[in-house]
Amino acid sequence: MRSDLLDRTVAGIAARAQWFLLTEELPTRNGFLQAVTPSLKLVGIVLLVAVTVVQRELWVVGLLVGLAGCLAAASRIPARTFLGRLSGPPLVAAVVVAPQAVLMEGPRFAALPLSVEGVDYVVTFTVRVAACVGFLSLLLLTTRFSTLLAGFDRLRVPRLAVFLLAITYRYLLVFFAELERMVRARRSRTLTDPDLRRTWRDSGNFIGTFLLRSLERGERVGRAARARGGTGGTTHRPAAGFGRADLAFGLVVLTTVVGVIIA
């Protein structure tokens, strides 16, 4: 296998693992959204995304991006991390809808083939996607996944679904580490660049071996869980009552939803 591909795989795994650890570290900071009850935060963020999705006015979605930025600052999320999250998907969105700037009917910008309506649509669409990504990032960066699962529990999401998510999450790092070990081992055994056909066959064997290991590990984990007296599901801490942060967040969401509807 060509070494650049292995490098890309290792880099991809490392990036995922780094993000994984970041989403464990940032929620422990003493910030505004970190103090909000997970179930309330989940509902509030979903509402904020929902009102953003239906917006067609540039100034409104611009204000919503501003709100996401203010909440990020109040939650002590590093600006670089937040802006890093905010840059990728909107950029892709801009590229996807860019042709509409030319295709849409209406008055044109002087001698340019761009229509006023088209440009407005492209900018609004891009900013709307940025606002949605911003709100989703707030949820990811201020909530540990285990507390999010506790929130699901509180919202009466079926137990099997919560348990599946919990166990998958628990084993992600284990498999990232295992895959990285396997890739490095394979790289150390590879002296020359094989042709495409050989690379595909080797990769098939490689992923096949990896998936078999996953399956066998799953069977072992299942047997061990039963030996301990059943899977039992995850035990989440009982939810505490609502606090001042919950009240403040609730007010922010309510004000935004009402404000956007009136606008």
Add this chain to the structure above:
Amino acid sequence: MHIPDGYVDITIAVLFGVLSVAILALAARRVGREVPESRAPLLGVVAAGIFAAQMLNWPIPGGTSAHFVGGAFAAILLGPHLGALCVATVVTIQALVFGDGGLVVLGANVFNMAIVEVYVGYGIYRLLAPYGEFRAAFAAGWLGITAGALTAGLQLGFSSAFEYQLLTTLSIMGVGHLVLGLIEGGITAVVYRYLADARPDLRPTADAEVSLS
């Protein structure tokens, strides 16, 4: 194929969210008889394995690379209902941990990748398996992902938030994935060939679901 929030109308997102919940609930009920809750660790761990397997870069001509998606493969390995639950778990983790795809549109993404891709892939595999399992696995991976992309094209095409016409979104998503899907089909087939050689008992056509016993 992960659609972010902002592309799809809220009504369409809610509609597909409800559909996904209903179909996954039925799938859970169907597997409930064969796979009680005590088997859930197996499913969760395999989901984590499939997630990690998606990280490997596969070379494609032209110097670039592609990733394994694994919807049809999960269906072949685990059966359609378990496969759907497994891939739905992967898609949800991708959204709620890594931010791949949106929050409000999560149900639509689950529908495309964990329901359409898995069930269509499995149906094609079962249909073509008598003519050659390797070829059937290839077609399952190829057409499964194309079907998922077409559903995404439908969701985008019917959304007023996304200005392109239905015919345009269907053409771009359908034709694009009909070509890209060849890679998914190829990966599905080579991984299937390895597993069929190493653990023939795991093939759906093999005697009973030994792996799950």
